[in-house]
Amino acid sequence: MKKRRVVVTGLGVVAPNAIGVPDFLEAIRMGKSGLKYVPDFERLKYLCHVTGRPPFEWESLREIIPEVTFHGLRGMGIGFGLRAAVDAWQDAGLPLETETPRWDTGIVFGNSTADSALMQNVMRRVDALEVKKLGSRVVEETMNSGVTAYITGRLGLAGKIVTNSAACATGSQAILMGYEYISSGLADRMVTGSTEFVDTYIFGAFDAMRVLSRRFNQEPEKASRPMSRTAGGFVPSSGAGALILEDMDTALQRGARIYAELKGGATNSGGQRGGGSMTAPNAEGVVRCIREALRISETGPETIDLVAGHLTATLGDLAEIQNWSLALDRKDADFPWVNSLKGMIGHCLSAAGSIESVAAVLQIAHQFVHPNVNLEEPNPEIVKRIDASRIPTASTPAVINTVAKANFGFGDVNTCLIFAKWK
Known part of the structure; x- marks a missing residue:
């Protein structure tokens, strides 16, 4: 069917x-x-x-x-x-x-x-x-x-x-x-x-x-x-x-x-192996989840305009950016826009993915990228991998046709969704 x-x-x-x-x-x-x-x-x-x-x-x-x-x-x-x-x-x-x-x-x-x-x-x-x-x-x-x-x-x-x-x-x-x-x-x-x-x-x-x-x-x-x-x-x-x-x-x-339109998505676990644990994701599991979401949604990684990250303000932020860069095969100025809602509202735990998905859909519907607040000094290791201009600190009008939204939870559980402008 x-x-x-x-x-x-x-x-x-x-x-x-x-x-x-x-x-x-x-x-x-x-x-x-x-x-x-x-x-x-x-x-x-x-x-x-x-x-x-x-x-x-x-x-x-x-x-x-x-x-x-x-x-x-x-x-x-x-x-x-x-x-x-x-x-x-x-x-x-x-x-x-x-x-x-x-x-x-x-x-x-x-x-x-x-x-x-x-x-x-x-x-x-x-x-x-x-x-x-x-x-x-x-x-x-x-x-x-x-x-x-x-x-x-x-x-x-x-x-x-x-x-x-x-x-x-x-x-x-x-x-x-x-x-x-x-x-x-x-x-x-x-x-x-x-x-x-x-x-x-x-x-x-x-x-x-x-x-x-x-x-x-x-x-x-x-x-x-x-x-x-x-x-x-x-x-x-x-x-x-x-x-x-x-x-x-x-x-x-x-x-x-x-x-x-919700084009598709994927969920998996890193099995709490290969660096994964109860509280930290296995990097390979994260990359596999993002790539599987792209495959299921028939979305090319080069078409992602915005990464609506999990990005919790912990040591995991750097690892997450590295995993996105690897999964999308994009870096420096070629990296998509990236933002985290958690600077404004904190981490809503089991509600994080749904609230952040509402924000992702609104950015598609209204064609903008919401700001990353409290980012006066970006992590220097992060901006070695992606251009700082891709991490806006002010609301930015932008052409947003496709958003990758992901969340990574305790137990080494990963989920990635692909939202797109409806045509």
Whole structure:
């Protein structure tokens, strides 16, 4: 069977620097930071006192979910995901209400862990012999598939229903899985994306690894510094992103606006061998993943206009640039534009790939490259390999026809997507 073309018809985003596509577009154009100092982190004696949390108002959920669902609902990850997914659905021009199941539409929506604050409440109640006080909804709010279940119920989705989890590659992998269902004819439409809520306890676990930024606690907007000589670790953040993917013919028949085409992608693992580990990718696995994404999408490496990197402001940035250069066989001034959203919003972990994919699609739709913030002094080893002019520090108008978007997660998991201007 001939592979069907897949297009992006709706976007939704809950990011540390903006909520909703119009505000998010303006924020990434302007290089607006969403990172803030958290006094409680200093009180808890964490090394990093900075995080990115969306300017999210819980009451805003009343606008999109029935009162019976809203009442008693807890769990910020579920709230972020619901907001992003429903916004994307409406952005795609699709009716919110339905009396019958939508058999042609499914969902792949990922996250990493259940809300640990809710789990703490469960443990406290159980230990106090007060299990009856937990309420009847605690399981649905703490199960890993809770966010997917809530989105499915709100939109009446009845196709493939999947919750995925692959650490920092979760969001990109969810989008790829949605693409594969549509391109192979198993669905006409998929809601794809991911969510993350980094509460105090999750943040503390990362802080214990001693890999977080700590030099800019008093200047939080400067804390995340991808590709910089002064990069000192990443900043864990929260949020959600969602993309509505559709079979191109289905989208055209209903007169949908098309943001971009998702040409294909690939996911793999380096097997935690050959230099790969739980926390570091095997370079060969990364290169293979990028090249396989190019092959599947029938995209020549010379046509990539922008690399929307993972680039976390750690020692891994240099290795990532080296891997991109090898996979694309491009270097110096021939290297594509490259940027990292993490300078503005930090690292949204399982939501990183979906939020960054929204940014990638917007750069295609509006023909610009968003700035790399906090890059006053690029890593000298990086600019030995690619020309500094390819790493813009200001919003730059550009012809962007094809974007390679990749994420690399704990467990040595890699995912690369190829987005293109729709023709």
